Amino acid sequence: MPNAVGKHAYGVCDKTGFRYKLSDLVFEIRNGTRTGMRVGKDVVDHDHPQNFIGRVRTSDGQSLPNARPNRLEPDVINLLQDNPFTTGASGGVTTTITVTEVNHERDTGDTVRFRTVEPFDGITQAVMELSTGYSITKVSDDTYTVSVSGGATTGSVSGGGFFASAGPVTALG
Numbered sequence: 566m567p568n569a570v571g572k573h574a575y576g577v578c579d580k581t582g583f584r585y586k587l588s589d590l591v592f593e594i595r596n597g598t599r600t601g602m603r604v605g606k607d608v609v610d611h612d613h614p615q616n617f618i619g620r621v622r623t624s625d626g627q628s629l630p631n632a633r634p635n636r637l638e639p640d641v642i643n644l645l646q647d648n649p650f651t652t653g654a655s656g657g658v659t660t661t662i663t664v665t666e667v668n669h670e671r672d673t674g675d676t677v678r679f680r681t682v683e684p685f686d687g688i689t690q691a692v693m694e695l696s697t698g699y700s701i702t703k704v705s706d707d708t709y710t711v712s713v714s715g716g717a718t719t720g721s722v723s724g725g726g727f728f729a730s731a732g733p734v735t736a737l738g
Contacts, residue, residue: 574587590604591606593609643669643732645664649665649729650664650665654720656716658716660712662711665707669706669707673701677698679725681694688715
């Protein structure tokens with residue numbers, strides 16, 4: 566039997582029971598499959614995209630898994646070993662002091678400020694804790710030298726105390 570066509574081809578909506586032209590009835594779809602019900606175009610419920618989470622491929626070939634940005638760590642204050650300073654020759658207006666800071670990673674010309682230094686061999690705490698810091702000369706990976714104003718009394722004396730530290734001129738904290 567042929568299907569009805571033309572202006573007298575009507576159908577009944579399975580949802581509302583109203584009469585519609587056959588061309589205005591559509592199949593209802595739930596979770597991506599037809600339910601078998603024919604409903605009017607004005608009352609059809611479209612599938613929500615959240616019903617398809619997990620079915621849609623969401624991988625992005627351009628993303629980097631577990632990415633870590635490359636950044637420079639800020640300078641920090643390092644606690645030095647016990648009595649890390651050794652004076653140079655005695656006498657004179659300035660004294661060269663050798664600083665022992667294991668694996669300091671500093672270069673010649675870097676500026677270092679010392680904190681919590683106890684006086685030793687005629688060098689005062691105020692001289693060692695200069696607020697502008699000292700420009701260093703790298704000797705090895707574990708030592709560098711600074712030139713301070715003030716003469717050593719004896720020379721070749723280690724000191725500075727147990728809580729001396731070296732770090733940037735301005736410390737974050």
